[in-house]
Amino acid sequence: MRSRQRSKELRSLQPSLKSKQKSKSRSRSRSRSNLFDNRSIVTKKKYNVKLGYSDSQKALHTIKNVKKFDVSVQRQLINSMINRAKYNKNQTSGMRDAIKIYTKWMKEN
Secondary structure, eight states, X not given: OHHHHHHHHHHHHHHHHHHHHHHHHHHHHHHOOSTTOGGGSOOOOOOOOOXXXXXXXXXXXXXXXXXXXXXXXXXXXXXXXXXXXXXXXXOOHHHHHHHHHHHHHHHHO
């Protein structure tokens, strides 16, 4: 009998605990300053470009698509394609051809 009463008491206390937790989180969000607000920070640009390193055709297509960006961004994108192809566990001969094309482009630019 006591265990039933005890469980009822615990159930009755739980909603009050939840409401206290909610009120704490609300008060915290109101008192926060705008200094570290994400809306005030300029976020990174997201580049929506079709890139690939699976074969030589993809490599040429990637170089063509990357030309619309800054030279530093071009180098970063091409360098990431080289590293993805170079350190891929299942490297194919097409990837090796793409690495050659990308490294040639990096030397020229």
